[in-house]
Amino acid sequence: MKKETSDNKLYGILAEFRNPKELIEAAKLINDNGYRNYDTFSPFPIHGMDKAMSLKKSKLGWIVAVHGLAGLTGAFAMIYYMSVYDYPLNISGKTLMNIPAWIPVVFELTILLSAFGAVFGMFFLNGLPKLNHPLFNSENFKKVTDDGFFVCIETEDPQFDDEKVQKLLEGAGATNIERIFDE
């Protein structure tokens, strides 16, 4: 653990809990106490955590919808431009606007763009990639991808108060409380 010096700004206070149930209860408590800049960490998504942390519905659906629509109209426009406008070719007497035959390509490109939206939109909403983070300074935090359950209340929070937060976390049954510094 890093020493506290004038260069090192406190990032937040990290507390460890023993199991999903305690984590979810701690999250409820922190949320009910009016904290907003905090986060919980677990090796897998925990059922009911969204309610405990009162998380808003993910905006990802809208991102995907916009991407899907772009794929749909883009593919249609591309085929129209290529086979009707730019170089019309009479292929065995079929009509140029042979829309039923365009469905497969239009469909595939809709799916492709939607999938890009779902993946890269998720990265965007989560602020990933972010290879460096103050929490990675904690040796104990490595457990989060194995069997560790953590809460971190950040100094950013308007009502952050060092002692109060420590007390709250202790009261919630944290097994290990650690101060995390920016480097």
Added chain:
Amino acid sequence: MSKTYEYVPEPALVKGNHDFKDITAMVTDINMRPTPTAWYIAFGISNILLLLLLVSIAYLFWEGTGIWGLNQPVGWGWAIINFVWWVGIGHAGTLISAILFLFRQGWRTAINRFAEAMTIFAVMCAGIFPAIHVGRIWVIYWVFPIPNSMAMWPNFNSPLLWDVFAVSTYFTVSFLFWYVGLIPDLATLRDRIKSKFGKLIYGTFALGWRGSNRHWWNYEKSYMLLAGLATPLVLSVHTIVSFDFAVSLIPGWHTTIFPPYFVAGAVFSGFAMVLTLMIIVRKIYKLEDIMTVDHIEKMNIIILVTGSMVGFAYAMEFFIAWYGGVEYEKAIFIIRATGPYAWAYWIMITCNVLSPQFFWSKKLRRHVGFTFFISIVVNIGMWFERFVIAVTSLSTDFLPSSWGYYSPTFWDVVTYIGTFGLFFTFFLLFLRFLPMVAVAELKGVMPQADPHNYDNDGNYVPPVVEIPEPTRKSV
């Protein structure tokens, strides 16, 4: 009053008494241990086969498609058969990862990573064939809508072009889906591995994942949306592959049953391939507690269902050929069953329709060795299905004077064997360097992950299933 029914509990997804730490260790230790000698041997053999593939492709480019057994009237031979076979195998991975996810089948978590990897490598093997079979490889870019000196664009009315879009989209989306699933597990490896280089690589690809529940919230949404997108995609891909045949006017190909029949066949062969690989891997890497006999049984039931669907489709083809009253259509089906390729037809029927019927027996579908045997038989059968479809219809077309017998050449065979080299080279690299079970997802379906299964002191209390006693009214 005697009990007239018996309660059958859902089997536990993870056998044995494991906590989260055990699961992490069981799966990721495989990646952190020194490489076993057997792996090097297997990798060496795969590399030799891969070299065979490269040599045969190089010779093909040099000499042209004349090195294959193609001729008039059979212009589509092993290349198209292998393409359809490999891409079909890939479909099981998406079925497991996407469709079973949407149906909330918790057992998929033990095998989905693995099956998705298989999908990606199988689609790579499949994609080679349409690319190299064009003859003039230097103008392969004509299949993409890229501006060229002739100012011409691809023909969007052609099923062969739809295929280009379908297969490349399928590969891309499968890869993204696989990668999204891998991110939390790559973070696990980043946090556990000791070597600096390993940390750097895994850390980079883990993108700084730190298990934040605000992230999980979007992540789960993303995963669900991807599953929802991959489901129609996987159905569309084999539908479009079947259009390669069905949109033409060749007897035996020009049928509306092709799309559903191809999709069922694809899932059938894919599950067989997953089983073949899984039965070996669970033994070697001692993952029997994660990939349990219950998993094998469930997969065998899917094989039984899809195998019977395929059998039904074969019967239906015959019926419609007779009922439709088209002379050429009738003739081709009689020739299939009795003509020069009858041997292939009956291999197909034996392997695809008869062999899965053994799985009506609970004892046999829980028998690991027998399942392994049937899984291989099914894959042979599905290869022959594509052989029967492609070759019989072409070799005996409308004009009896042009009929001919098709045989593959040495290079046909070598190219096909070579694709196994490509497949296993990638698969072995996957087994060695990536977690082969979705660790985070597996933990999520364990009873320990449910906050309700803890008492007020924070001790784990296994869930008790209440078995209702039969009452006079309900029995």
